[in-house]
Amino acid sequence: MLHRVFIIFWICFFAAVPARADPALDRQIIHVLNRITLGPTAEAVAHVKAIGIDRYVDEQLDPASLPEPTALTDRLAALDTQELSAAQLFAKYGPQPSETMASAKPTQEMIDARIKRAESILEQARAARVYRALYSPRQLQEAMVDFWFNHFNVNAYNGFDMLWVGNFENEAIRPHVLGKFRDLLLATAQHPAMLYYLDNQDSTAPGSPSAARLFSDINENYARELMELHTLGVDGGYTQKDVDTLAMILTGWGFNYDALTTGSGSAFAFIASRHDPSPKVFLGHTIAPGGEEQGIAAIDILAKSPATAHHIAFELAQYFVADKPAAALVDRLAAEFLATGGDIKAVMKALLTSTEFRDSAGQKYKTPYQYVLSAVRATGSKIKSPTPFLGTMAQLGMPLYLCPTPDGYKNTQDAWLSPDAMTTRTNFAVLVGGGALLNYVPPDEQEARIVAASAAPDARPITVSAKALQTLLDPILTDHTRAAIAQSPAAMKAALILGSPDFMRR
C-alpha cells in the first residue's frame, strides 16, 4: 500500500501533475483531521486543502479565533442549565431545605423527583458535549476537552456530581485545555465536582475547631490521586507520608455552604476551621505555616515537577500519536512543558509539528467516543437527537461522564478492541449507514423539548450518500476494503465504509 502511494507520488512528481492529484497529501490531511478533530468532514478537508496543514494546525491551536456558527450556538442556547453556576445548580436542583430538615424526612417521591431533575441536567450536559464535538469549528479544543476530562475524571453517578459534571467541564476544563497546566490543575482542585468525587470536601484536620463526628480526620483519597493520576504519575517518587502530608495541606478545601444554599457566589470555600495550619515538608519542599496558600504552594510544586512534565507529555503523546509513544518524543515534550512553565499550547505545537506525529497515521484505534462521533461527522448530517449515539457509546463500555474510576477512560487499542466491540461497531455502522440513527427522534417528552428547541428545524429525512463517504475517506481505505465494498450491494456500501477496519482507526 505504502509502496503504491510512493509510486504514484513519484509519477505525479515527474509528470508535474497539478497539486490537486496528490494522494500522499490527501492521506496526510485525513491523518491530521483524524487526530486533532473528532473526525474528517468534507468541509474540513476542503478547508485544509485551501489553507494548508500548517496553517490549519495554527488555527486549531487558537480556538478563540474560530467563531462558532449559529447552527451550533442556537442548539447550545436551548440547553438552559448549561448557563448556571455550580452554586446555582445545587441551590436549584440539589436537595431542598425541606428535605434536609431532620424533622421532616423527605418522601421517596420527593427524592425521585429531585433525581429526575438532576438527570435532566446531565442529559443537557451530554447534548452540549456531543453538539460541540460534532459541529464546533474548534475541533482541537474539543479533542483536548475529551483528553483533559478523562485526565481529571469525575463520575456523574457519584452523588452530587450529576449536577456538576457539565459545569466542571465548562468552568474547570474547557477554558484551560490549551492554557497553563497549573491553572487547569487549580481549577479542577477547587471545583465542587472534584472536591466531592474524591472526598476532599470531607477531609478535616483532626483536632481542628470544626472537627466532629464524620468530619474528624483527614481523607487521603484526593491527595493520592492528585499525585498518582493528575500530576506526578504512579512512579513519580512520592511516598505514603507525602500522601498524608498533602491531605493535611489540603484540609479545609471544601464547599461554600452559603453559596450552595443561596445559589450566589463561588461553590468553593477554604474553611479555616477545618484546616491544619502548621508548617510542613512536602516532597522535600518546606511549606510555611498558613491557610489556603499552603494548598496553592503544593499545587505549584506539583505543577512544576519534572515527573509531572513527563507524565503529562506521555499521556498527550499516547492520545495524539501512538499507544506506545517513542521515548524521544515524550522527552522532548516534557522538556517543552518545563521550559514553558507548563504551557499546554506550546507542548501541543511541539507535538503536532513532530515527525513522530506526522508519520503515525492509522496507529490509533478509535475509542467508542471517537468512533461514534466520527461516523456522524463523516456523513455530514445534522442529527435530530444525541440519544442513540450516547447509547452506542454506553453499549461499547464508554458511557459519557460515567467512568466510575478517577483514572478516566483509556484511549489505547488494548482497552477498546474486543470481539463484542467489533459486533457492536459493525451493527452501529449499519444503523448509521442506513440513516436510522441519524433520523431518530426520541419519544420521551422531556428530551423532545430539548430536541425541538435545539435541533435544526429541517424535517426532511437524512440520507447517507455512500459515494460522498467513499470520496471523503478513500485516501485511507485499503485495496482490500475497496474490493469488499465494490462487491457489496449498493444499500450496504455506506455501512461497510463506516464499519471498515480503516475507519475504526485514526
Next chain:
Amino acid sequence: MLRRDFVRLAGGAALGAIASPVLGPIWAARADGPPARLIVVMLRGAVDGLNVVVPYAEAAYYEARSTIAIQRPGTDNGALDLDGHFGLHPALQPLMAMWNDEKLAFIHAAGSPDPSRSHFDAQLFMENGTPGRSTTPDGWMDRLLAALPGPRSPTEAVSVGPTLPYIFKGPVAVANLPLGPKAAAPMVIDRPEIASAFDKLYDGNDKQSEAYRQGRAARTQLVADMSSEEQRMADNGAPPAEGFPGIAARLARLVSQDKHVRLAFVSLGGWDTHARQGNDKGQLAGRLKALGEGLVALQQSLGQDWSDTVLAVISEFGRTVHENGNGGTDHGHGNVIWVMGGPVKGGKVYGQWPGLAAAQLYQQRDLAVTTDFRHPLANIVEKHLRLDDKALAKIFPDMPSARGDFTDILAG
C-alpha cells in the same frame, strides 16, 4: 459436625440414586468437553475485607472502627458467626447455606507482595499475575487458557462486559459478552446478508479481523443458548433480572448450556469506600447484598454444573484497619479471598491470621499479607483444572514456592 456429616451423606445418597438416568448423559456429553471450570469475580476498587469476613473476636477491630464496625454475632444485625473468631457481614446472609454445606471458604490476610496502594497498579498486578512487574504483556487467565488441553472453542473463555480486561489479554482469543437484560435481543448484524458483507471485510489475519470473527462466533453461540426453549420458559412472565444477580444468572445459564466454557471472568466496581461506607447497613452493605444474591443465583442456575465449578472472588488490596475521619476507609494492604464451588473444602477460614494489634499491622496501618494471592489461585489451577508444575510456572512465573501456612482448599 454431626449435622454436616448427615447433610453430606444424604447428598451423596441422593446423587447416587439419580446417577444412572440423569448424570449418565451429562458425563457422556462432557467426554469431549471440559472436566472443570473456573469463574473469577474481581471487585475493582478494593473491597473492605475486614467488614466482609469480620475478625469479631479482636478488640482491636472495634477500637479501630468506632462507627463502621460490624457488631459481634448474637447482637442485633451483627456478624454471622463462621468459626468463633470470624463472622460474615450480615448482608451476605444468602451465602450462609453454602458455608454450612462446606462449599464456601475464605483465605484471610491474602494479597499482593507488592506494597502499591494504587488501584490501577494493584489491579494490573492481580490481573497480569506478576506483582511488581507491570511490563508483563499478558494476563494470567489468558496464560491459563493457553495451558488448557483440548481443541479451542470460541467460547472456551468468556469475559462478561463490553471490554476485555487485562486478565484475558494475550495471544489466545477470548470472547467478551455483555450479559445485560437485552444480551440476546436481535441485532441487524445478525442478518445473514448483512453479516456476510462484513465477513469479506474482516477475512484477514489482523487483530481487528480476529476480534470480529471471535465476536461473530461468540454472538452466534450466545443467541443460540439464550433463545433456547428452556430459556424462553424460564423467562416466561418474569422480567429479566437487573444488576449483578441478573448477569450472574445469565452467565450460569450460558455456562450450563455451552459445555465449552471453562473460564469466565466478571468484574464489579463501586468498592472504593472512602467516605460513609456504613456498617451493617449503608453503601457497602448494599453492594455486598447484590453480590451475595448474585453468587447464589449463579450457583442455583448452574444446577448440576456447580459440582465441578470453582469460583473465586478477588480484589486488588484491602482497606485501612482504622476508619478515616469520614466514616470510610482508605487504601490498605491485606484482604480476604473468597472461594466457593463443588470441589471446595469449605466451611473454613484459611490463612495465617496476623492480628490487628498495632505491632502486627503492615506499616502501622494495614492488615498484613500472610498469603500471596497467587497461592490459592495456583492451588485451584493445579487441583481443579489439573495442570502440572510446568504449566503453573508459565501462569504464575516467579511465584515463591513457599506457601507459608496456606494449605489446600480443594478436595482431591
